[in-house]
Amino acid sequence: MSRKKGLRGKTASSSSPSKDSPAGKSTGKTVRGSPGIVQMNGVVHPSRPPISNSSEFYDISFKVMLVGDSGVGKTCLLVRFKDGAFLAGSFISTVGIDFRNKVMNIDGVKVKLQIWDTAGQERFRSVTHAYYRDAHALLLLYDVTNKSSFDNIQSWLTEIHEYAQQDVVLMLLGNKADSAHDRVVKREDGERLAKEFGVPFMETSARSGLNVELAFTAVAKELKHRSTKDPSEKFKLQEYVSKEVKVAGCCRS
Numbered sequence: 001m002s003r004k005k006g007l008r009g010k011t012a013s014s015s016s017p018s019k020d021s022p023a024g025k026s027t028g029k030t031v032r033g034s035p036g037i038v039q040m041n042g043v044v045h046p047s048r049p050p051i052s053n054s055s056e057f058y059d060i061s062f063k064v065m066l067v068g069d070s071g072v073g074k075t076c077l078l079v080r081f082k083d084g085a086f087l088a089g090s091f092i093s094t095v096g097i098d099f100r101n102k103v104m105n106i107d108g109v110k111v112k113l114q115i116w117d118t119a120g121q122e123r124f125r126s127v128t129h130a131y132y133r134d135a136h137a138l139l140l141l142y143d144v145t146n147k148s149s150f151d152n153i154q155s156w157l158t159e160i161h162e163y164a165q166q167d168v169v170l171m172l173l174g175n176k177a178d179s180a181h182d183r184v185v186k187r188e189d190g191e192r193l194a195k196e197f198g199v200p201f202m203e204t205s206a207r208s209g210l211n212v213e214l215a216f217t218a219v220a221k222e223l224k225h226r227s228t229k230d231p232s233e234k235f236k237l238q239e240y241v242s243k244e245v246k247v248a249g250c251c252r253s
């Protein structure tokens with residue numbers, strides 16, 4: 001079904017820890033001096049390895065889904081984020097659904113993002129629908145060089161409202177911002193649409209890396225913030241994005 005093998009282990013999430021997740025067994029104590037133990041609202045989350053072979057430890061885990069028309073650059077964005085490389089060459093459309101994990105250090109907490117890369121092609125839509133309800137965050141992409149991918153954002157949003165959780169973290173990304181000559185969607189148009197729907201927005205480029213790390217970091221920070229509910233931490237996703245976002249073509253030497 002996909003370029004790579006599917007999920008090998010269960011995912012422990014902050015909202016519904018799996019049975020084999022120690023996060024579900026709160027002792028209510030802060031354990032000092034134990035590596036990887038984090039106190040969050042009375043719940044102790046020991047850092048633990050995922051069930052798969054990866055050696056990475058994490059405290060909390062979330063599912064993030066990449067959605068948008070075929071060819072907008074979902075797979076390339078994920079590869080850029082995970083491996084720091086651009087998948088140049090011929091376009092290999094994703095079949096079904098694929099995923100990659102990445103653990104990020106967010107303010108001292110190890111946040112694992114399990115990122116689901118969906119197929120944009122219409123024929124796989126029913127497969128994608130089945131995954132929406134488990135997603136904690138959605139990155140909705142269009143391609144700034146493809147007007148119809150932008151026009152289709154409205155119907156993607158309708159689909160999201162129908163299938164995703166009501167409180168899902170949603171962000172709109174205008175990808176391929178490096179393609180200045182082929183651009184047909186202005187940054188202002190993306191901003192206007194995002195404002196209309198009340199979602200954070202940024203332009204990205206899987207080719208140059210513009211704002212790629214930021215998009216995932218912003219989502220991870222928001223999810224971690226919601227999960228820990230630390231009153232001393234005043235995180236506002238929109239504000240964070242507005243402060244950190246870089247504009248395509250700006251300030252190049």
Ligand SMILES: Nc1nc2c(ncn2[C@@H]2O[C@H](COP(=O)(O)OP(=O)(O)OP(=O)(O)O)[C@@H](O)[C@H]2O)c(=O)[nH]1
Nearest residue numbers: 070071072073074075076093094120176205206207
């Ligand atoms: N210039 C430029 N090209 C990009 C960028 N991101 C992706 N591409 C190109 O766009 C094409 C499609 O990229 P993919 O990442 O495979 O697209 P996708 O959204 O995963 O497509 P589906 O799997 O069919 O849904 C490829 O030829 C990429 O090289 C980008 O940021 N800039």
Ligand SMILES: [Mg+2]
Nearest residue numbers: 074075093094
């Ligand atoms: Mg793909």
